[in-house]
Amino acid sequence: MNAPDRSHAEPDHAAAQAERMEVVGRFAVGIAHDFNNLLAAMLAASDTIAHRGGVDEATREDALQIRSAARRGAALVRHMLGFARETPAVPQRLDAREAANDLVPLLRHLLGRGVRLDLDSGQEPLPVRIDPTAFDQVLLNLAANARDAMPEGGVLTLRCRAKQHGGATFASIEVQDTGSGIAPEVLPHIFDPFFTTRSERGTGLGLATVQEIVHAAGGSVTVESTLGVGTCMRVALRIDAGAVGGVADGTVLLVEDEPVSRRLAEQALSVWGWRVVSAESAEAALDLAASRHFAAVVTDMELPGRSGAALVAELRARPSDAALPAIIVSGHAEATLRRDATVQALLAAGPTTLLLSKPYPLPELRARMTAICGTRG
Ligand SMILES: Nc1ncnc2c1ncn2[C@@H]1O[C@H](COP(=O)(O)OP(=O)(O)OP(=O)(O)O)[C@@H](O)[C@H]1O
Ligand SMILES: [Mg+2]
Numbered sequence: 324m325n326a327p328d329r330s331h332a333e334p335d336h337a338a339a340q341a342e343r344m345e346v347v348g349r350f351a352v353g354i355a356h357d358f359n360n361l362l363a364a365m366l367a368a369s370d371t372i373a374h375r376g377g378v379d380e381a382t383r384e385d386a387l388q389i390r391s392a393a394r395r396g397a398a399l400v401r402h403m404l405g406f407a408r409e410t411p412a413v414p415q416r417l418d419a420r421e422a423a424n425d426l427v428p429l430l431r432h433l434l435g436r437g438v439r440l441d442l443d444s445g446q447e448p449l450p451v452r453i454d455p456t457a458f459d460q461v462l463l464n465l466a467a468n469a470r471d472a473m474p475e476g477g478v479l480t481l482r483c484r485a486k487q488h489g490g491a492t493f494a495s496i497e498v499q500d501t502g503s504g505i506a507p508e509v510l511p512h513i514f515d516p517f518f519t520t521r522s523e524r525g526t527g528l529g530l531a532t533v534q535e536i537v538h539a540a541g542g543s544v545t546v547e548s549t550l551g552v553g554t555c556m557r558v559a560l561r562i563d564a565g566a567v568g569g570v571a572d573g574t575v576l577l578v579e580d581e582p583v584s585r586r587l588a589e590q591a592l593s594v595w596g597w598r599v600v601s602a603e604s605a606e607a608a609l610d611l612a613a614s615r616h617f618a619a620v621v622t623d624m625e626l627p628g629r630s631g632a633a634l635v636a637e638l639r640a641r642p643s644d645a646a647l648p649a650i651i652v653s654g655h656a657e658a659t660l661r662r663d664a665t666v667q668a669l670l671a672a673g674p675t676t677l678l679l680s681k682p683y684p685l686p687e688l689r690a691r692m693t694a695i696c697g698t699r700g
Contacts, residue, residue, distance in 0.1 A: 355400045362400070365393040398526045414540060415593045416563055419449040419494040420483045422458050429459075430466050430481070437476030438469075444483040449494035451560040452593070453540040461536050464529040465498040465556050471521060472502025472554060485562065492562040493542075497555055504550040513546065533558075563598070574598040574615075575692075578608045578622035578634060579652070584681065588621060588652075591685045595692065605629040605637075612638055617647065619696050621688070624653035624660060632665035635676065648675045648695035650688070656680055 372378060372386035424444055431440055462481075469479045482497040505513065512518045514534045519525030530544075533556075537544050542560040575597045579585040585601055592599045600617070602608035605626050612620075620638060622631035629637075635649040649669070653660045657678050660666055669676040677691045 359397065359400050362393045362396045366390055366397070369393065394524070395526065398524065399528070413454050413590050413594055414452050415455065415590055416450055416452055416599065417455055417458065419451045419453075419458070419496055419560060420444050421448070422455060423462060423481060423483050423496060426459055426462055427481075430462070430479075433463065433466055434470050434479060438473055439478045441478060441480045443480060445485075447485055449483060449485060449560075450563045451494050451540070451542075452563050453536075453542075453560060457536045457540070461533050461558060462496070462498065464533050465558075468529055468556075469498055469500035469502060469554070471525075472500050472504075477501035477553075486559070488559070493559040494562055496558045496560070498558075499553065499555040501553040504552050505546070505548040505554055506550055510546070510548065514544070573618050574600055576608055576611060576617040576620040576622075577601045578603075578605065578620065578626065578631065580604060580623060580626055584623070584652075587685075588688065591688060592621070592692070595689055597692070605631070605634040608634055609637065612644070616643065619648040619650070619692065621650045621652065621692075624651050624655070624663075624666075630663070630665065632663055632669055635669055636665055639672075646673070646675055650677050650679055650691050650695065652679045652681055652683070654681045 369386045369389040373383050373390065378386075424442070427440065427442060434440055466479060466481075473479075478501045480497070480499040482495075482499065484495045484497075486493045486495040509520060514530045515527070516531040517527040519527035534544050537558055537560070540560055542558060545557045545559070546554065547557075548554040573596070575592055577585065577588055577592065577599050579588060579601070580603050585603075589599045589601055597618075600611060602611055605622075605628060608620070608622070620635060622634055624631040626634065631651045631653075635647070635651065638644050638649075639647050651660065651666065651669075657680050660678050660680075661670070666676075666678070670678075675695050677695055679687060679691055
């Protein structure tokens with residue numbers, strides 16, 4: 324993603340906050356890497372002392388204590404790196420079912436041979452809003468805990484379903500194991516930061532991280548466990564209504580056939596608070612627009628079959644969308660774009676059409692969104 328353009332002076336708290344977090348994140352990552360090097364030196368030195376001939380038993384014990392502490396420190400740093408990501412978390416629309424499916428090979432690797440992975444993910448898409456890396460981190464942490472609870476092997480079931488609760492629809496993602504289960508007196512503490520029953524190797528940050536991520540995405544984590552039988556951790560994330568249809572204010576129709584540009588624009592628009600529905604062609608866009616109203620359309624000019632300008636004209640031909648705000652993005656210079664007859668007609672019709680040349684700094688897109696839609700976004 325392009326760096327925020329500082330010359331573009333617009334009061335912008337969310338972006339400033341995101342930028343600050345990014346700086347803090349980079350700083351923390353830098354420290355974590357240095358810290359890892361220090362820990363590696365401590366590990367090596369304590370190891371050497373512990374295994375040196377002629378060292379008395381008490382000294383050897385002390386050296387092993389140092390080594391064990393350094394190990395935990397290293398695990399802690401790994402979690403910190405997870406918290407302070409090198410890029411800030413970007414919530415976006417993703418299909419939880421698809422994202423879980425995509426993670427299966429990695430999960431199999433994590434679980435090893437002793438644990439069987441059963442996937443029960445149904446067919447329906449489960450559109451939710453969450454940072455994709457954070458979503459993966461949630462599943463990986465839950466799977467690691469399940470693995471740790473089944474040292475003798477067992478079965479991990481990954482289940483993805485749509486569930487109704489209190490009038491809303493949720494994506495329910497369950498990670499169930501046939502492991503040790505959790506004792507009733509331990510259960511209230513498992514989400515506490517640094518709470519662990521794995522004294523040697525655990526940091527106790529796994530579930531704290533999971534909870535932090537899920538809460539940030541507006542979801543919840545619940546647990547059911549029976550000692551000696553197993554545990555089921557359930558993550559519930561609200562289904563993104565804007566993505567499944569209906570009238571959603573503040574939804575932008577993004578039309579772009581080039582995947583990288585599409586993803587960039589999708590991410591940026593979501594960060595600025597818009598819901599985004601994407602189409603890869605003018606035809607697909609028209610299909611989407613047939614059944615719902617969009618707050619704005621951002622379209623590429625050079626689409627297969629029909630130009631972006633022709634698409635905008637067609638969308639506006641319907642009385643309900645006559646004033647649909649539109650941004651036409653093009654790989655050509657703006658001057659070239661202005662020579663197109665359809666573009667000229669759109670520009671002549673009023674101030675709700677703006678042009679933008681690719682590649683563009685993201686603040687440019689944002690400024691145009693604000694210009695055509697008012698302060699929203
Ligand atoms: N699936 C599970 N089965 C049994 N106990 C669990 C399970 N998941 C979590 N726990 C309990 O909750 C505690 C906290 O889990 P958490 O993931 O936060 O830390 P950890 O696994 O101990 O350490 P780390 O995540 O750093 O490896 C664990 O130590 C364990 O006692
Ligand atoms: Mg854990």
